[in-house]
Amino acid sequence: MSVRTPSGSALDPGHVTDDAIRSTMTNCSRGEAHRMRVPEWVHGSDPVHGVVGWRDPKSPERGWMLVPLGEAVVGLALRATPGKGVRTTAMCDLCRTTRAPGEVSLFVAARAGEAGRKLNTVGTYVCSDLACADNVRVLRPTPTLKPDPGLSISEREAALRERAAAFAEKVLASR
Ligand SMILES: [Zn+2]
Incomplete structure (x- = not known):
């Protein structure tokens, strides 16, 4: 199943183009979207069915x-607060994985539209690597990575999608 992005181009799971990714972005300027760096693996990912996140290889805070x-894919530009992340053991708000000190960071997203231009932001604590989709698939907890206990991997994946969607809706709410 492919979905249409706001600009009308198609986003196909497993064949995700840079143009399709850029056209899903809701809360950054065209210039910022243009400067985005997309790691190769993202092109083969499936953002229609699961959350896909990455740190910008050229711009460490991005x-x-x-x-x-719903039927769409929403792209979010995030900015990590400077520094090495939360100094204590902390839980990711999106995937509920408990991470070692420094492995969860506060990320802020500008609100979409006019509110974002007025520097209005939404913040949330997320795995510093933004690899929540991988982190919920960990079978055995490690000292640095403890997924939500008592849930199957598919339950964790569904819960991650739900929380990420709720976060995206907050970013979009003010449009
Ligand atoms: Zn996470």
């Missing part, structure tokens, strides 16, 4: 996330 929302 992060990007593609979130399935």
Whole structure:
């Protein structure tokens, strides 16, 4: 199943183009979207059915996330607060994985539209690597990575999608 992005181009799971990714972005300027760096693996990912997130390899404070929302995919530009992340053991708000000190960071997203231009933001604590989709698939907890206990992997994946969608809706709410 492919979905249409706001600009009308198609986003196909497994064949995700840079143009399709850029056209899903809701809360950054065209210039910022243009400067986005997309790691190769993202092109083969499936943002229609699961959350896809990555840190920008060229711009360390930048992060990007593609979130399935209804029949669409919403692209979010995120900025990590400077520094090494939360100094204590902390839980990711999106995937509920408990991470070692420094492995969860506060990310802020500008609100979409006029509110974002007025520097209005939404913040949330997320795995510093933005690899929540991989982190919920960990079978055995490690000292640095403890997924939500008592849930199957598919339950964790569904819960991650739900929380990421709720976050995306907050970013879009003020449009
Ligand atoms: Zn996470």
